[in-house]
Amino acid sequence: MNRVITLVLLFLAIFLLITRFRKKPPEPEPPPAPSENMVRCAHCGVHLPKGESITAGQQHFCSDAHRLAHMDKTEPS
Numbered sequence: 001m002n003r004v005i006t007l008v009l010l011f012l013a014i015f016l017l018i019t020r021f022r023k024k025p026p027e028p029e030p031p032p033a034p035s036e037n038m039v040r041c042a043h044c045g046v047h048l049p050k051g052e053s054i055t056a057g058q059q060h061f062c063s064d065a066h067r068l069a070h071m072d073k074t075e076p077s
């Protein structure tokens with residue numbers, strides 16, 4: 001009788017090991033990486049990552065040309 005219990009436990013252990021190896025935990029879809037802060041070009045309104053923008057004071061621009069154009073527009077000299 002003791003042998004039967006041992007065998008059952010052995011089979012159970014093997015079964016558990018097999019199912020554990022087979023059943024990979026479903027990998028949750030990684031949430032999209034939080035995108036870098038987007039800023040808006042003060043001149044043309046295009047949105048771009050903050051790291052790629054040109055910052056002048058509190059304003060961001062998509063390019064140096066727009067920064068200059070915006071400066072010309074807002075600060076006529």
Ligand SMILES: [Zn+2]
Binds near residue numbers: 063
């Ligand atoms: Zn722009």
